[in-house]
Amino acid sequence: MRFSFSFKTEVWQNLRYKIRSLGIESLWYRSLYALLNNILDDRAKRASWIYRQMWLESSDGYGLTLWGQRYSISRFYGERDDDFRLRILQERALFKAGPTNANRKKILTYIYDTSNIRIERVYDWHYTIGGEIGEPIGSIDYARFAYRIYVYDIPSEKMTEENHKRAMKFLRAINIFGNWYEVLLHSQAGNYKDYPLYENILKKEFVFL
Known part of the structure; x- marks a missing residue:
C-alpha cells in the first residue's frame, strides 16, 4: 500500500475545523496565538x-555610541549612557558656539580644566582688492588676524594627545576664514615649557612673547 499525505487535508483543514468548533480553547488556536x-x-x-x-x-x-561617532566623540570604557549623553550634548554645544574669544576660552576650560587662559592678538592685516567706486571692479576690504592663545596651570593628567586633538578640533570648528591662531600650553608638570600645538600657517618659526 502506497503511503500518501496531504497537508491541506490532514493538517490545514483539521486545524481550521478545530479552531471553528472549539474557538479559543483549541490547541491550534493557542499555539498560533502564542x-x-x-x-x-x-x-x-x-x-x-x-x-x-x-x-x-x-x-x-x-x-548612543553611533551618535557619539557622528560628532567624533568616543565613549570611555565603562561610561554610562547618561554620562556619555551629557558629554555629547556639551561638546555639541561647543561646536555651535560663535567665533569669539569667550567661546575659545570656554572650550579650552572644558578640555583642560583650567580657567587661567590668555588670548592676545599678534597682528592684524587689512588690505583692499579692487578699484574706486565707478571702476569695472569695485573695492572689497579684507582683514586677517593672528592670535596666540596661552593656557596655564593645566593638570598633568589633562596633558594628553587626545585632549590636544579635541582642542584643535573645536577651535577649527568655530574658526572663520581670516583668523589664524596657535595654542601654547603650560602644564603643572615639568618646567612650564611652551608646547606648540598648531602649525604656523605662515610657515614661519614660532615667536614666543
Whole structure:
C-alpha cells in the first residue's frame, strides 16, 4: 500500500475545523496565538528601539555610541549612557558656539580644566582688492588676524594627545576664514615649557612673547 499525505487535508483543514468548533480553547488556536504574539512583540521592541535612536536625548546603548561617532566623540570604557549623553550634548554645544574669544576660552576650560587662559592678538592685516567706486571692479576690504592663545596651570593628567586633538578640533570648528591662531600650553608638570600645538600657517618659526 502506497503511503500518501496531504497537508491541506490532514493538517490545514483539521486545524481550521478545530479552531471553528472549539474557538479559543483549541490547541491550534493557542499555539498560533502564542507564536504570532511572540513575533509581534519582538517586532514592536525592535521598532521601539529604532524609534528611540532617532533622537540623541532618547537613544541608548549602541545607538548612543553611533551618535557619539557622528560628532567624533568616543565613549570611555565603562561610561554610562547618561554620562556619555551629557558629554555629547556639551561638546555639541561647543561646536555651535560663535567665533569669539569667550567661546575659545570656554572650550579650552572644558578640555583642560583650567580657567587661567590668555588670548592676545599678534597682528592684524587689512588690505583692499579692487578699484574706486565707478571702476569695472569695485573695492572689497579684507582683514586677517593672528592670535596666540596661552593656557596655564593645566593638570598633568589633562596633558594628553587626545585632549590636544579635541582642542584643535573645536577651535577649527568655530574658526572663520581670516583668523589664524596657535595654542601654547603650560602644564603643572615639568618646567612650564611652551608646547606648540598648531602649525604656523605662515610657515614661519614660532615667536614666543
